[in-house]
Amino acid sequence: MTQFPAATVAEPGQDRTLILNMGPQHPSTHGVLRLVLEIDGETVVRLLPDIGYLHTGIEKTCEAKFYQQVVPLTDRIDYLCPMTNNLTYCLAVEKLLGLEIPPKAQWIRVLLNELTRINSHLVWLGTHAMDLGAMTVFLYCFREREDILRLFEMVSGQRMMTSYFRVGGLALEPPLGFFEKVKAFADRFPGNVDEYEGLLTGNPIFLMRTKGVARLSAEDAIALGATGPTLRGSGVDIDLRRDAPYTGYENFKFRVPVSTEGDVFARYVCRVQELRESISIVQQALAGMPEGSTKADAPKVVLPDREKMKTQMEALIYHFKIITEGFSVPAGEVYQAVESPRGEMGYYIVSDGTAKPYRVHMRGPSFANLQVLGKMCEGHLIADVIAAIGSIDVVLGDIDR
Amino acid sequence: MPLATAITDIEQLREHPALARLLAWNTGVAQAVKFDRDELTIWVEKGSIREACAILRDDVECPFNYLSDLTCVDWYPSEPRFEVVYHLLSIPKKERVRLKARVDGSSPVIESITSVWPAANHFEREVFDLFGVRFTGHPNLQRIMMPDNWEGHPLRKDYPVEGYR
Numbered sequence: 001m002t003q004f005p006a007a008t009v010a011e012p013g014q015d016r017t018l019i020l021n022m023g024p025q026h027p028s029t030h031g032v033l034r035l036v037l038e039i040d041g042e043t044v045v046r047l048l049p050d051i052g053y054l055h056t057g058i059e060k061t062c063e064a065k066f067y068q069q070v071v072p073l074t075d076r077i078d079y080l081c082p083m084t085n086n087l088t089y090c091l092a093v094e095k096l097l098g099l100e101i102p103p104k105a106q107w108i109r110v111l112l113n114e115l116t117r118i119n120s121h122l123v124w125l126g127t128h129a130m131d132l133g134a135m136t137v138f139l140y141c142f143r144e145r146e147d148i149l150r151l152f153e154m155v156s157g158q159r160m161m162t163s164y165f166r167v168g169g170l171a172l173e174p175p176l177g178f179f180e181k182v183k184a185f186a187d188r189f190p191g192n193v194d195e196y197e198g199l200l201t202g203n204p205i206f207l208m209r210t211k212g213v214a215r216l217s218a219e220d221a222i223a224l225g226a227t228g229p230t231l232r233g234s235g236v237d238i239d240l241r242r243d244a245p246y247t248g249y250e251n252f253k254f255r256v257p258v259s260t261e262g263d264v265f266a267r268y269v270c271r272v273q274e275l276r277e278s279i280s281i282v283q284q285a286l287a288g289m290p291e292g293s294t295k296a297d298a299p300k301v302v303l304p305d306r307e308k309m310k311t312q313m314e315a316l317i318y319h320f321k322i323i324t325e326g327f328s329v330p331a332g333e334v335y336q337a338v339e340s341p342r343g344e345m346g347y348y349i350v351s352d353g354t355a356k357p358y359r360v361h362m363r364g365p366s367f368a369n370l371q372v373l374g375k376m377c378e379g380h381l382i383a384d385v386i387a388a389i390g391s392i393d394v395v396l397g398d399i400d401r
Numbered sequence: 402m403p404l405a406t407a408i409t410d411i412e413q414l415r416e417h418p419a420l421a422r423l424l425a426w427n428t429g430v431a432q433a434v435k436f437d438r439d440e441l442t443i444w445v446e447k448g449s450i451r452e453a454c455a456i457l458r459d460d461v462e463c464p465f466n467y468l469s470d471l472t473c474v475d476w477y478p479s480e481p482r483f484e485v486v487y488h489l490l491s492i493p494k495k496e497r498v499r500l501k502a503r504v505d506g507s508s509p510v511i512e513s514i515t516s517v518w519p520a521a522n523h524f525e526r527e528v529f530d531l532f533g534v535r536f537t538g539h540p541n542l543q544r545i546m547m548p549d550n551w552e553g554h555p556l557r558k559d560y561p562v563e564g565y566r
Contacts, residue, residue, distance in 0.1 A: 052547065060555055223520060236492060346470050363469065
């Protein structure tokens with residue numbers, strides 16, 4: 001159980017502060033996060049997050065699986081953006097293998113990745129607004145999120161744990177009519193964002209709860225390892241999609257919203273603008289979707305089509321070998337970082353040349369972002385802790401792994 | 402794209418900003434280097450890891466001002482057993498570098514870099530918890546993922562995947 005360092009805890013009776021446990025079961029901690037608060041009246045003196053309630057040892061499990069068997073595990077890390085996890089892992093293994101991915105697969109990856117970002121931001125917006133007392137937004141956000149989950153189900157058969165990206169491309173071709181459905185959603189969605197903004201951006205109660213609350217300076221954000229909208233809300237202009245493009249992001253035009261205020265409202269503005277940018281990337285991906293295959297031409301790594309297995313001996317042999325023995329990956333190590341909805345999601349994979357990864361480490365954006373919470377809240381009111389937690393958008397699955 | 406062969410010759414990589422800065426500070430600090438799959442790895446002597454990080458962070462031309470990730474790899478049963486891995490990012494220049502420090506299995510201790518980046522706090526606690534590597538100078542080195550009374554360090558290679566039963 002996490003406690004304050006022994007040397008810094010005052011003797012009882014010596015001062016007027018109180019240690020208060022917030023969580024792990026508390027609706028506004030967005031999961032099983034426990035915060036140890038030292039409070040003086042209503043003011044937070046110190047704050048220490050206690051995590052690990054969801055630790056399932058995914059990194060250890062990965063070491064016992066074949067490379068392709070790790071993909072479904074990655075869904076369960078950051079459960080609000082499964083596609084981003086799949087993508088980061090697949091990109092890392094493809095980099096280890098030196099595998100080239102066909103353009104169509106890359107564009108579908110971008111498209112789904114941006115839908116995932118919208119999906120994740122909608123959950124954030126709904127719950128964050130609800131924490132601050134605006135119930136309606138939650139219902140609106142989950143209405144649109146449901147549409148995205150239906151799209152995911154259509155393409156992968158699963159609403160949340162998609163496992164749709166595979167090493168070397170995609171699991172399946174998207175079904176007929178999929179792109180039309182995405183198009184219909186993308187055309188409708190900007191109007192929905194206007195709706196959310198109409199409820200929040202000018203709302204005096206929301207503004208009072210967010211403006212000037214839980215400030216974070218750019219220096220502190222960098223020193224404490226914040227990424228994503230938490231960092232951009234403090235005025236640091238970095239987005240890995242633009243600065244270190246992966247999976248074809250260099251072909252898309254988009255703005256990176258940055259706000260210099262560093263408060264809860266600034267992070268809100270960044271994320272809401274990202275919703276609009278994401279939907280514009282989805283539109284660009286739909287408009288320029290290339291033709292061709294969705295799987296790389298690498299028979300030793302990519303499972304063959306079902307049809308070929310029934311007619312071609314080689315396909316059957318490769319299928320059998322990949323399933324029973326996995327595919328071996330040349331020895332080496334890579335660190336692949338991707339801009340997830342919460343910030344830099346990095347996968348560090350070490351290969352020893354066998355069919356199982358020697359070490360897989362996931363750098364979760366929430367894990368590092370959580371460290372800024374103390375800086376944001378110390379010296380401020382307890383009620384603002386709720387706003388601060390919502391504004392850094394933590395996902396506990398991502399923290400505890 | 403077929404994989405290019407890894408470059409391990411220190412002379413060929415001298416131009417890279419991170420290595421150039423480290424060598425300008427101390428010619429003996431880089432024990433080995435590797436440039437593989439577009440990523441540069443520098444093995445730094447474990448006693449100077451904190452200073453090396455501080456030097457790279459405060460570089461004027463290409464400041465590696467952001468700690469992306471800190472983790473560890475267990476090479477059991479070979480010695481030195483652990484490799485603590487630091488991924489640094491330069492936000493202004495968008496460059497990355499990987500530092501590594503080898504740590505003995507018999508006394509796995511290394512200096513903490515929390516004084517350079519407070520961000521290392523959680524990461525070092527995680528490595529301590531799951532690998533049993535101790536970080537001297539860490540402000541609050543306790544377990545972070547596992548319960549306090551847990552025995553062993555789960556990510557070590559001699560720890561069974563199913564755990565001890």
